[in-house]
Amino acid sequence: xxxxxxxxxxxxxxxxxxxxxxxxxxxxxxxxxxxxxxxxxxxxxxxxxxxxxxxxxxxxxxxxxxxxxxxxxxxxxxxxxxxxxxxxxxxxxxxxxxxxxxxxxxxxxxxxxxxxxxxxxxxxxxxxxxxxxxxxxxxxxxxxxxxxxxxxxxxxxxxxxxxxxxxxxxxxxxxxxxxxxxxxxxxxxxxxxxxxxxxxxxxxxxxxxxxxxxxxxxxxxxxxxxxxxxxxxxxxxxxxxxxxxxxxxxxxxxxxxxxxxxxxxxxxxxxxxxxxxxxxxx
Amino acid sequence: xxxxxxxxxxxxxxxxxxxxxxxxxxxxxxxxxxxxxxxxxxxxxxxxxxxxxxxxxxxxxxxxxxxxxxxxxxxxxxxxxxxxxxxxxxxxxxxxxxxxxxxxxxxxxxxxxxxxxxxxxxxxxxxxxxxxxxxxxxxxxxxxxxxxxxxxxxxxxxxxxxxxxxxxxxxxxxxxxxxxxxxxxxxxxxxxxxxxxxxxxxxxxxxxxxxxxxxxxxxxxxxxxxxxxxxxxxxxxxxxxxxxxxxxxx
Ligand SMILES: Nc1ncnc2c1ncn2[C@@H]1O[C@H](COP(=O)(O)OP(=O)(O)OP(=O)(O)O)[C@@H](O)[C@H]1O
Ligand SMILES: [Mg+2]
Numbered sequence: 001x002x003x004x005x006x007x008x009x010x011x012x013x014x015x016x017x018x019x020x021x022x023x024x025x026x027x028x029x030x031x032x033x034x035x036x037x038x039x040x041x042x043x044x045x046x047x048x049x050x051x052x053x054x055x056x057x058x059x060x061x062x063x064x065x066x067x068x069x070x071x072x073x074x075x076x077x078x079x080x081x082x083x084x085x086x087x088x089x090x091x092x093x094x095x096x097x098x099x100x101x102x103x104x105x106x107x108x109x110x111x112x113x114x115x116x117x118x119x120x121x122x123x124x125x126x127x128x129x130x131x132x133x134x135x136x137x138x139x140x141x142x143x144x145x146x147x148x149x150x151x152x153x154x155x156x157x158x159x160x161x162x163x164x165x166x167x168x169x170x171x172x173x174x175x176x177x178x179x180x181x182x183x184x185x186x187x188x189x190x191x192x193x194x195x196x197x198x199x200x201x202x203x204x205x206x207x208x209x210x211x212x213x214x215x216x217x218x219x220x221x222x223x224x225x226x227x228x229x230x231x232x233x234x235x236x237x238x239x240x241x242x243x244x245x246x247x248x249x250x251x252x253x254x255x256x257x258x259x260x261x262x263x264x265x266x267x268x269x270x271x272x273x274x275x276x277x278x279x280x281x282x
Numbered sequence: 283x284x285x286x287x288x289x290x291x292x293x294x295x296x297x298x299x300x301x302x303x304x305x306x307x308x309x310x311x312x313x314x315x316x317x318x319x320x321x322x323x324x325x326x327x328x329x330x331x332x333x334x335x336x337x338x339x340x341x342x343x344x345x346x347x348x349x350x351x352x353x354x355x356x357x358x359x360x361x362x363x364x365x366x367x368x369x370x371x372x373x374x375x376x377x378x379x380x381x382x383x384x385x386x387x388x389x390x391x392x393x394x395x396x397x398x399x400x401x402x403x404x405x406x407x408x409x410x411x412x413x414x415x416x417x418x419x420x421x422x423x424x425x426x427x428x429x430x431x432x433x434x435x436x437x438x439x440x441x442x443x444x445x446x447x448x449x450x451x452x453x454x455x456x457x458x459x460x461x462x463x464x465x466x467x468x469x470x471x472x473x474x475x476x477x478x479x480x481x482x483x484x485x486x487x488x489x490x491x492x493x494x495x496x497x498x499x500x501x502x503x504x505x506x507x508x509x510x511x512x513x514x515x516x517x518x519x520x521x522x523x524x525x526x527x528x529x530x531x532x
Contacts, residue, residue, distance in 0.1 A: 051371060053528075077373035086364035086371075091299040092292075103288040104372040147372070 004029040004064060004151050004182035005050060011058030012045055019045055020206045022059060027184060027199075029150075032177050034193040035186045037203030038278050043186040044084050046203070047155050050184070051081055064151055077105055080149035082140045082157045084186075090129035094120050094139055097128060098146050105147035118142040119168055134160045141169060145176070152176060154185040158192060170195055190271040204278045214270055223268050229261040289374065289382035290389075297386055303356065307348040308394050311340040312401055318463065319406030328465045330494050333408035337398060338493040339462035342486040344394045345421055349387045350428035350435075351453045357383070357436045358445035366527045376527075384429045391425055392418075409495065416499040417492035424485040427510040430517030431481070437524025461486050484509040 005027040012020040020042050027033040035043050048054045050063050052071025061068055066075045088097055098111035115124050118138040123131060131139065137160050144152055154173075158166045166189075173183060173196055187193055193200050194214050201211040210217055224242040226249070228235055239245045242265060253260050298304055315336060323333035360366050369379060395417075402408035411417045435452070439445045459473050460466070460482035466474055477483045484506035491497040500507065 053367070053371070073373040073375050076371065081368075081371040083364070083368065083371070086368040088365060088368055089296055089360075091296060096292075096295070100288075100292050101372060103285070104374045106373075143368075 002029045003027060003062070004031075005033075005184065006062040007046075007050075007059065008061075009059035010046065010049065010056055010061060012042075012049060012054070013057050018057075018206065020056075023203075023206075023208055025201060025208065025211070027182060029182050030177070030180050031198045032173065032183045032185070032196050034197035034200035035184065035203060036188075036190075036193055036200055036274060037186075041203040041278075042206045043203055044155055047153050047184065047186060048083075051079065051153055052076070077147065078150050080144035080147055080152040082137075082144045082152075082154045084155040086140070088128055088139070088143065091127060093125050093127055094131070094142075095124045097139070098142060101143050102146045107148060108146055109148045111146060114142045114146045117145065117172055119165065134162060134165060137161060138165060138169075141172070145172075149181070151182045151184070154183065156186055156188065158187065158189065166192070190269065190274055194270050202274060202277050209277050210273075217273060218268060218270065225266045225268065225272075226264070227266070228263040285374065285378050286382055286385070289379060290385050293382050293386035294389060297390060300356075303352050307344060307352045307390060308397075311344045311347070311394060311398055314343075315340050315398055315401050316405055319402075319408065323406045323408070328467070330490070331408070333402065333406040334494055335465075335490075336463065337402040337406075337408040338490045339486060340398055341395055341417075341421065341493070342424065342460075342482060342489050343457055343462045344398070345391055345424040345485060346428050346453055346457065346482050348390050348394070349384075349425040350432040351449045352390075353383070353387055353429055353432035354435050354439070354449050355445045357433070358439050359442045361436065361526060362442035362445075362529050364529075370527045380433075387429060388422070388425055391421060395421060411493040412495050412497050413492045413499045417489065419500060420485070420488040420492050423488070423507060423510055427481055427485070427514035427517070430514045430521055432517075433521035433525055434517040437520065437526060440530060456480050456482050481510055481513040 003026045005025065007023055007025040010020055010023040010025075011018065019040075023042075023046065035046065037043050045054065049056050050061060050068050052063075052068040052075065055069055064075065064078055066072075068075070092100065094115065095111065098114055102108035102111050115121055118141050120135065120138055120142065123135060128136070128139065137157070141154070141157055144154065144157075158169050161169060170192070173185070176183060183196075185196070197214060199211065199213050200217075201208050203209070222240055223238050224240075226237040226239065226242065226245060228249075237245060246265065249260065319333045319336050323331070323336070325332045327335040357366070370376060399411065403410055435449065436445075439448055457463075459469060459477045460480045461477070462482070466477045466483065469477060484503075488500065488503045488506040488510070491502040492499055
């Protein structure tokens with residue numbers, strides 16, 4: 001399959017400190033790929049190298065077949081960007097800004113349609129400076145999409161979204177995927193990665209420590225967690241044989257005429273795996 | 283060209299919406315012209331009618347305030363807030379963007395000059411410029427020179443907060459010693475020496491040759507054109523090396 005993004009041995013240093021120590025990564029065209037990792041792991045650095053903002057110090061990178069270190073206007077017409085932090089002209093209105101950006105691209109989407117897509121219909125004529133944090137972020141998403149790009153980079157796109165807006169953004173991203181677009185996103189929300197990503201990579205201190213589909217990553221770990229309260233004490237059991245353990249537990253409790261207070265049986269989540277892989281000193 | 287006009291229109295809209303820039307670069311010269319012009323308009327400065335002297339001075343003031351101070355402050359504020367970074371992520375070529383930003387200051391200067399000429403003629407009796415066509419060229423040369431210097435200085439400024447302080451500290455003193463309001467000859471010697479290297483002094487000489495009756499036009503101030511070209515080139519060299527699209531990396 002054609003890869004939208006290919007990275008081999010990517011390295012980057014700020015001053016003397018190396019923050020990316022040779023990343024390898026492929027993102028096939030048409031995939032939603034999530035980059036996870038703790039603060040400072042190197043997600044933004046990686047994404048901004050691929051967008052053509054920062055120069056790499058080693059390794060190879062190809063984005064849509066182009067070296068992003070030589071980003072041209074044609075290349076930028078094919079990508080959409082939500083930066084982790086940036087700004088737009090505060091004195092323009094939402095509608096004016098989308099019109100302005102639409103004009104930069106050869107075949108843009110209709111700005112009015114984009115306003116609806118990100119749920120800013122009521123703010124269309126509002127000046128950017130009057131938007132709330134989450135509304136600004138939605139505008140950022142709209143600006144990333146208005147050029148109708150093939151590949152979209154989303155660096156923490158839903159940070160600050162309320163739950164309804166987040167669901168809506170997920171629908172938008174799924175919609176893009178259905179149109180055959182490729183999406184590289186970073187997020188600190190595990191349920192977001194789980195809901196959207198075909199595949200993901202977990203980055204820690206500039207190295208990839210796991211990569212695969214959410215299902216594959218969790219399949220290797222079949223542990224189930226059982227919790228209940230015994231008196232004042234919280235009991236946590238981790239087991240690969242939940243049926244047997246649970247049967248024994250409930251049988252004992254029945255025999256003793258006790259209740260297993262606050263009983264919970266939980267499958268391991270992506271979050272558990274993430275926390276384990278990114279724990280300090282591992 | 284379509285892209286340039288698209289961006290130029292946006293930059294114009296942004297300019298007129300930023301009340302501060304519009305006040306300092308467009309409204310203030312008109313206010314000065316009326317207020318100061320009615321105080322000493324009919325006395326003589328350097329053998330020229332006061333209001334005519336002042337009109338020429340304020341035409342030059344508009345150029346430095348718009349193309350140098352306004353441009354530099356606007357760009358630094360946009361750079362530090364992250365607007366420039368976002369713009370650079372679009373297919374708009376950086377050269378088209380900068381051309382439109384500078385083009386927009388030329389539009390402002392042209393409209394401002396027109397307004398000043400009208401007020402000069404009908405309110406403070408400064409007369410019409412003797413060589414209007416050459417005046418337009420003089421203002422264009424000045425704007426090009428100061429825009430290059432404005433781009434250059436953005437590279438030396440580190441923060442949005444510091445930008446107006448530093449820029450004002452440079453251009454306001456220049457305005458006072460370069461002969462906008464009164465003759466350079468009335469300054470103490472060491473200030474005259476500074477005035478001798480100030481690009482604004484040369485722009486004003488050029489402008490006065492085109493405004494006052496009996497002025498010799500561009501041909502009468504070739505050394506001023508050379509000085510402005512020199513400053514402009516120096517600014518361009520620094521700008522090309524120092525201009526940044528993002529806040530400084532740590
Ligand atoms: N411009 C810069 N100058 C110097 N160091 C930087 C710069 N940008 C990032 N770093 C450092 O590089 C490392 C990786 O930063 P990066 O922003 O890529 O992390 P991240 O994974 O995106 O983190 P977060 O989740 O907080 O956004 C951090 O240690 C950071 O301090
Ligand atoms: Mg980041």
